[in-house]
Amino acid sequence: xxxxxxxxxxxxxxxxxxxxxxxxxxxxxxxxxxxxxxxxxxxxxxxxxxxxxxxxxxxxxxxxxxxxxxxxxxxxxxxxxxxxxxxxxxxxxxxxxxxxxxxxxxxxxxxxxxxxxxxxxxxxxxxxxxxxxxxxxxxxxxxxxxxxxxxxxxxxxxxxxxxxxxxxxxxxxxxxxxxxxxxxxxxxxxxxxxxxxxxxxxxxxxxxxxxxxxxxxxxxxxxxxxxxxxxxxxxxxxxxxxxxxxxxxxxxxxxxxxxxxxxxxxxxxxxxxxxxxxxxxxxxxxxxxxxxxxxxxxxxxxxxxxxxxxxxxxxxxxxxxxxxxxxxxxxxxxxxxxxxxxxxxxxxxxxxxxxxxxxxxxxxxxxxxxxxxxxxxxxxxxxxxxxxxxxxxxxxxxxxxxxxxxxxxxxxxxxxxxxxxxxxxx
Amino acid sequence: xxxxxxxxxxxxxxxxxxxxxxxxxxxxxxxxxxxxxxxxxxxxxxxxxxxxxxxxxxxxxxxxxxxxxxxxxxxxxxxxxxxxxxxxxxxxxxxxxxxxxxxxxxxxxxxxxxxxxxxxxxxxxxxxxxxxxxxxxxxxxxxxxxxxxxxxxxxxxxxxxxxx
Numbered sequence: 156x157x158x159x160x161x162x163x164x165x166x167x168x169x170x171x172x173x174x175x176x177x178x179x180x181x182x183x184x185x186x187x188x189x190x191x192x193x194x195x196x197x198x199x200x201x202x203x204x205x206x207x208x209x210x211x212x213x214x215x216x217x218x219x220x221x222x223x224x225x226x227x228x229x230x231x232x233x234x235x236x237x238x239x240x241x242x243x244x245x246x247x248x249x250x251x252x253x254x255x256x257x258x259x260x261x262x263x264x265x266x267x268x269x270x271x272x273x274x275x276x277x278x279x280x281x282x283x284x285x286x287x288x289x290x291x292x293x294x295x296x297x298x299x300x301x302x303x304x305x306x307x308x309x310x311x312x313x314x315x316x317x318x319x320x321x322x323x324x325x326x327x328x329x330x331x332x333x334x335x336x337x338x339x340x341x342x343x344x345x346x347x348x349x350x351x352x353x354x355x356x357x358x359x360x361x362x363x364x365x366x367x368x369x370x371x372x373x374x375x376x377x378x379x380x381x382x383x384x385x386x387x388x389x390x391x392x393x394x395x396x397x398x399x400x401x402x403x404x405x406x407x408x409x410x411x412x413x414x415x416x417x418x419x420x421x422x423x424x425x426x427x428x429x430x431x432x433x434x435x436x437x438x439x440x441x442x443x444x445x446x447x448x449x450x451x452x453x454x455x456x457x458x459x460x461x462x463x464x465x466x467x468x469x470x471x472x473x474x475x476x477x478x479x480x481x482x483x484x485x486x487x488x489x490x491x492x493x494x495x496x497x498x499x500x501x502x503x504x505x506x507x508x509x510x511x512x513x514x515x516x517x518x519x520x521x522x523x524x525x526x527x528x529x530x531x532x533x534x535x536x537x538x539x540x541x542x543x544x545x546x547x548x549x550x551x552x553x554x555x556x557x558x559x560x561x562x563x564x565x566x567x568x569x570x571x572x573x574x575x576x577x578x579x580x581x
Numbered sequence: 582x583x584x585x586x587x588x589x590x591x592x593x594x595x596x597x598x599x600x601x602x603x604x605x606x607x608x609x610x611x612x613x614x615x616x617x618x619x620x621x622x623x624x625x626x627x628x629x630x631x632x633x634x635x636x637x638x639x640x641x642x643x644x645x646x647x648x649x650x651x652x653x654x655x656x657x658x659x660x661x662x663x664x665x666x667x668x669x670x671x672x673x674x675x676x677x678x679x680x681x682x683x684x685x686x687x688x689x690x691x692x693x694x695x696x697x698x699x700x701x702x703x704x705x706x707x708x709x710x711x712x713x714x715x716x717x718x719x720x721x722x723x724x725x726x727x728x729x730x731x732x733x734x735x736x737x738x739x740x741x742x743x744x745x
Contacts, residue, residue: 179711179724187707254682257680269683
């Protein structure tokens with residue numbers, strides 16, 4: 156019940172009681188209430204005309220970085236006696252300093268500016284509106300309005316710079332890049348020998364082989380290097396990411412996916428992202444910096460989730476990925492993921508799995524005792540068997556202990572060896 | 582500043598009622614009024630702001646009952662006025678809690694105290710006047726008609742002032 160209605164009712168009850176009991180003092184008792192109500196109504200704002208703007212010091216930041224939010228509210232109407240400004244901070248952001256709520260008197264044509272600092276974890280946040288409550292000085296009347304001022308803040312996952320990722324998809328695109336194309340042509344790595352054809356540079360003639368033949372010359376062929384289609388599949392299923400006591404591997408998976416996407420795009424490849432969780436969030440494949448932003452935004456908004464349909468990897472929509480392309484799955488893996496991955500291989504995709512190790516992750520925070528150690532060993536063996544079976548099926552699995560920095564891990568496991576090492580077959 | 586004023590108002594309301602009832606020979610009620618004041622204070626500090634409306638309701642009805650029982654009107658008026666001020670200040674304190682440390686709460690408090698003081702003084706003055714000034718030859722029906730006319734007039738006045 157509003158304050159004015161409550162007071163009015165009280166006043167009417169007193170007046171009514173005065174009339175019924177024929178007692179003048181009841182009217183006297185009602186007079187302070189009437190005076191209060193009248194004073195409140197007199198001071199009440201007739202028309203509220205407020206304008207507001209919001210400015211963020213940055214629109215894309217890393218987790219837990221501070222962002223200054225500056226709000227300016229201007230009163231284009233009559234003087235407002237009591238104004239409560241509440242900038243609605245999106246859930247997930249924390250106000251670090253200052254306040255998003257202010258209480259003030261706003262004179263005619265006056266502006267009020269306030270700044271506060273927020274920070275938050277990975278995610279996409281939308282500042283929707285500023286809520287304004289206007290009261291007269293006795294708060295007899297009040298009105299609430301929302302001034303829409305939409306701003307977006309993206310807290311992007313941290314991207315670890317990886318110099319190079321060595322992948323070997325079965326098919327490549329026509330543009331020159333850094334992925335070995337399994338085809339002879341211009342390149343740096345030796346690919347094979349073919350018969351000399353007019354136009355071949357003399358420097359490419361393989362004199363040793365040509366010397367063995369009487370009437371023919373042979374030319375060295377090098378492996379062409381082109382860009383490739385890469386589809387990154389981020390596994391966001393709860394059952395593979397969430398563990399007891401609120402621990403989650405999902406943030407590590409996000410970080411890995413972001414770093415891989417960044418490295419592959421830097422190499423010039425065409426990269427798409429599929430977040431496989433409660434629903435499928437598909438970022439259409441593309442090249443370059445804009446695609447990098449798209450993928451980072453998609454990763455910022457990615458949430459682990461569970462659904463009946465996507466509880467296993469059987470529903471990965473393969474039609475999203477071009478034939479013979481590289482599929483890079485970032486997943487902690489579960490036992491029943493083997494068959495869907497083998498099916499992907501059978502359909503002609505080159506499959507690589509970056510798997511944050513869930514066993515060591517879980518053991519890292521559990522108390523050390525004999526039972527847990529034994530359970531850990533059993534689960535570790537099961538996982539090792541699963542990875543071996545995947546390896547035998549031609550799936551390249553990278554078992555990542557999340558305590559190791561991802562860039563160092565990739566450097567150790569996925570970097571292409573230098574030219575001089577490749578020349579000697581290492 | 583608000584808290585001191587709030588405590589004073591609540592005390593004014595309940596003590597005035599307690600004295601009025603005690604003088605009227607119903608001193609057994611006085612204890613309950615003091616208890617109401619204590620509960621009101623406790624609930625305010627526990628941020629149960631809804632209680633202030635209930636407390637005002639009780640105090641106004643108690644004052645009305647006192648008037649009907651022909652206890653001294655002055656004490657009843659003071660009780661109702663204290664209740665009204667306590668109710669207002671309790672809500673003001675709630676609104677004050679929304680303010681950030683950077684806001685000019687001192688200025689807002691001072692302004693509110695001034696205005697609510699003027700309103701309370703005016704209301705009390707009018708009430709006292711209405712009690713003191715008696716037109717003996719006026720029929721009650723005429724008085725009711727006058728009150729209604731005054732209410733209508735005041736409404737028109739408020740509308741007119743707001744338009745200006």
